Amino acid sequence: MNAADDGRLDPSEGAETILRLPGLADTDLPFRGHRRIKEHLMRETARDARPARTPIRRPLALFLAAGAATCAVALAVTFGVSRFDERPPVARPEPAAVQLLDRVALVAQEAPAPTVRDGQFLYTKTTGHSTSLSETAGGGMAAARTDESAERWVSVDGTAGTLTRNAKGSATDPARGKDNASLNGPTYRFLESLPTDPDRLLETIYADTRLNHGGDSGSTTGPDQEAFVAIGDLLRTVEAPPGVSAALYRAAARIPGVILVPEATDAAGRTGVAIARVHKGERTEWIFDKGSLRLLGERTVLLKDSAWGKAGTPVTSVAIVGRGIADKAGQTPKQ
Template sequence: MRARLRAGDPEAFRQLYQDLGQAIYAHAYRATGDWSAAEDAVSLTFLEVWRLRERLQAGDESVRPWVYAIATDVLRNRGRAARRHHQTLARFGAHQFIYVKSKVGFTHQIKQRTIGGPAELDAVHQREVWLAADPSRNGLIREGGQNITIHNSGTGVVDPDAAPQSARPGTVPQIASLSTDPDTLLKQIYTATRGLSPGKNAAAFNWIGETVSESIVPEDVASAIWRAAAKIPGVVLVKDATDAAGRHGEAIAHVSDGERTEYIFDRNTHLFLGERSYLIKDTPEGKAGMLTGTSAVLSRAVVDTMGDLPTGTRT
């Protein structure tokens, strides 16, 4: 078995999953007490088993201890992420702001005052955002040497009875209150994006990017978002993708209007790392393969005043 796994034999991997899948699920459920988190841990464990297969030492011994060790690492990493996010949420007050620092680069039209013409990618640069906890207050974007006011920066609620609205999901408490059941969450997403361009599934996928990119998302909700995204028709899993900071993770990808967008997540925690988008066919904007966007979230924090930086942050 070890030799076959090291060689990348798919049949050996399927057999390993059949032999140990339920045992790893039971191990994860005992650790988390949550069936959804346990299922996530199983998926992540076997993804890691496949990724690390060449490190498996040769021999005749059972691979069971090695797989259990990987599962334990996955659970430990998820637990650390959950504690960090719960601590952040516990300190978040209605008067405060979410601070997000990123590296970004997106396309702009080469000729000003044109729509749909040739475009080029901006140099990757720093972007800082302050989003208000109170939905009635303004926020701020600091990018490219400019300060841009975000009016009513926290608005937008996932409400089944609400009319179509902006894709931005709203405040941290609203995001934290989203369902952690993927099927229920997907229904909430479709409700929140009803009637929005460029279509039902593309709008739902865009909502996910809006939600995870510049907010603080609890670990259990982030995991549910990942699982809900996989249920959107046309969404595919990318096993290795790279953000603007050079970090590797898994991505969910969707194609709309000739452009493929990948939202990149940490393999273990499903926390958002960044995004990458590119053209898959020739368009008025550019040739197939042209990079149209790249980003990486570098830090998230809670601050008391719009424009404040977290302690120890450098601009």
Template sequence: MKIGPHRTEDPETADLAGLLPPPAVPDLTPERAQHLKAALLSRASTVDDRTAAAVRRPVSRPRLIRFLAPAVACALAVGGVVTFGTAETRPTGNVPAAASPEAARLLDRIALAAREGTRPPLRGDQFVYVESKVAYGAQSAGGGPVTLAPVHMRQVWLSADGTRPGLLREEGGPDSPLGADATARTTPQKLAQLPTDPDALLARIRAETGGSGTQAPGADPDQRAFAAIGDLLMETWAPAQVSAALYRAAGKIPGVVVVPAATDAVGRPGVAVARTSEGRQTQWVFDPATHAFLGERTVLTESGEAGPKGTVVGTSAILTRAAVDRAGETPRR
């Protein structure tokens, strides 16, 4: 079974529970699973401030292992998941009350770099093209150690306004069409509607992921918020001010730390911002000089059935992010 980043839940019946851990299910078709990706953003872009602050009770369900988010925006839309380990989340012990000062400072510098970055205008009839290298962890149905598959190419084309069919292409597999549905995806227009104040943005994300108010026993709302922010930073085309706000919001989450040395899926060295939960550490890897996002990886922090401490169980590297005119087209080099 593949251990990937994908959450498979029907947003029409789960009220944003796609960002919470669902039970194990078979891989979904891209068209159905595509509806999951926009759960957070479609709700976040339409609810008012009072609704965002309202208490929501998340659905209680078995724990989903989120080993890898290879540029997550589309990863959420097109894959499958398996359960692994305990049946319910347990909070990470001794989590500090805030992100470490080093992490907050680094994320502030990353936010400044993101805000100053420039991207060409994206027309509604274009596609966001993201090319990456990824490797997924896999585990047999009977359990045992996780095996990391070889790194392979991943390409995705996402309609800018959500009205045109997209495309997912992974090395070694057939092309997977992505259905057109502007209401079921995180389009640039929806990203642009998010708050640019970090506190307001984090409050919105916490509300939409069940991180404020009553929670399922043992749930880790901070990890859900951290994962949701990572999902909104990967295979997306976020406005510069929104990207900056997302990074600063992450700097306000308890338990976020700096990992001084980390590498992405193609071996590029960097510095990582990370958070540990359930014996796994999710790392966002950045170029130490330019603060550009390089990729993400997940590492075991506890020895167990999945493998020894320090085992990398998922990794990704973003190579290209560009605007193109049609699905299947690649930008000029």
């Protein structure tokens, strides 16, 4: 597999990957999905790819805690034009990535909705690591891994705090209440209230990323990358209702620069296919099982040597190894 410097692959390799995945023939698509992908492919053929914008340098800090969302979204914020909006977009999403996300959305939408009651907890177990940099005695920089394996219990309705257990012990976040949940701290009831139309949902996410990561914000990432990260955090942190999960995947298919990676390995050693986005020499990947198209986890991979490590090194990697519903925080659901 030959990856270009920007993390993109030969289009034919992406197309072959889609064909190899079970149950992913074009004839399986509903009419609207098939038409949307066909129109996208026609646009790709008719127009030249736009040049990638030069990313802004970010501070030497990298931390991905299981369940930590990167962007806080204010739902009442309206769009504002920033200098990011005036720059050429990174690139349109790869057709193979759009197609895979549509398949993943179909699977998510057909999944049975979990039966939950107020007062219960959504349980998620993850395994993985993050990477941090520290200065050495000689003035250099050393990269070190931190175990990010954890178990979390998130209140269904927000009336109880979120319990987290990891290698450091146990900690409980304060209860958010029924009216204080957000995309940065979601509950199941909050997720139920989100729009299932992917365009409206993406507008909600971009409302924050344009405000907090636009040209005047001092952000080192920008709205598009932050939107991709925010959706990934939501998908990994709390299991959403099927319609919302499907909308999140379809919203991601509209973000510039989204690509397909045919082979990826999660923190639990499981291999799959990934949807990814490249930013400043790093590729953030959402890894899916090739058979079930279930989300396995997420990782960020270096595309070039740096202080963080050698090219190909996953500097963060978190795998979802368990999910369920518990009546009490600290109780492990029956599998």
